[in-house]
Amino acid sequence: MHRIRATLVASATVFVMASAQAGAAEIAVIVKTVNSTFWQNVQKGADAGVASLPEGTTISFDGPASEAAIADQVNMVENAINRKVAGIVLAPSDPDALVPAIKKAWEARIPVVLIDSMLAESGEKYYQAFLATDNRKAGELCAKVLIDKIGSEGKIAIMSYVAGVGSEVGRVGGFTDYVKANSKLEIVGPFYSQSQMATALNQTTDILTSNPDLKGIFGANEPTAIGMGRALAQTGKVGKVVGVGFDGNEDLQGFVKDGTLAAIAVQGSFQMGELGVQTIGKLLGKEKVEKTIDTGVIVVTKDNIDQPEAKNVLY
Structure with missing residues (x-):
């Protein structure tokens, strides 16, 4: 492909x-x-x-x-x-x-x-x-945001959705290649939720439990990122593990506003x-x-979520 x-x-x-x-x-x-x-x-x-x-x-x-x-x-x-x-x-x-x-x-x-x-x-x-x-470019952007937040050493996890789908290949591939080229971060995963929020929640909960030293985590599409955010909240990892998600529905906007996620990349x-x-x-x-x-894609954070550039893509 x-x-x-x-x-x-x-x-x-x-x-x-x-x-x-x-x-x-x-x-x-x-x-x-x-x-x-x-x-x-x-x-x-x-x-x-x-x-x-x-x-x-x-x-x-x-x-x-x-x-x-x-x-x-x-x-x-x-x-x-x-x-x-x-x-x-x-x-x-x-x-x-x-x-x-x-x-x-x-x-x-x-x-x-x-x-x-x-x-x-x-x-x-x-x-x-x-x-x-441009999913590859978007994945690279998410990796850059995460590295800027946590530094270039430690362990991160990738929570993905359906293996082999065109958007997934570009997005997760771009993220992974950028991390490997620009940091010494160890990557756990990717894990595939099949775009099921409940599956992503359970997978993320397991990853957080089995990797107590995890510094960051990336949720590569809407249902996966929602499940990931809920897992961070339920396990008390908000503020301890930096989360970056993808897409921009109301759930994910709420996670950005309350600090559960540091950023979301919105198409x-x-x-x-x-x-x-x-x-x-x-x-x-x-x-x-x-x-x-x-x-196009816009990175939305707590700082710009109420600005026109973000409002034009959030839904």
Whole structure:
């Protein structure tokens, strides 16, 4: 799987719609799970994005019950293709498993815009644009914040989510490589919560118990970071173990405000939905679009959480 590049690459070839699709007006937005405020904020962005498209264009919003339900997401993509939607905005839960379905969309001349996570290289020709946080850069940023807080020696833990997902590979890979290149910190993990808050809570509790000398900990996505924060609070480790999380729902904002977490790295989830739908609109209008678009990340701390830069991405 290739890494996300921070710079924009050459413009993608205009995707030519088949005449059979010309009258279709539904854009299917399919995310990793509907049971997350992060993805619900993507939906809000998609709703805003459709307002700028031609009258009559609608969006449908769907996703599995959990990020680990990959087969369910594949079925949702195939169902969208079968009902001849105008375009698909997809956050793939698995880099390999979604490739055959996206190939079917390509064969049906249905444009596909990926958000958040990349497909395997074998699927690169089948989608027209990729909008996401530069996850590798974001992971490096989280590592820098943690090192700034705890120093360059000691032990830290990585609490991750679903192994092999594009965003996870970039985010945790960037974090790990930065730590190894810029410190002598010992890394425990990563541990995978499968994006289940309760699992992350139990895993973090076990790690804190078995590693009493732990100085810092990184929670790599929303449910994982929430579980991690709750474990820090329940075990009395707030102020003793420095936590850095990822994403920015109300739970995580509360952890920053009360000092449970030192910082959270927040993606432009609203922008992913809005720009994803708008990019489909451009493709339907036969406009050229960039193949890769960075939607950004902001580090939110107690010092800036009430500032405009943070409020624009928190949800």
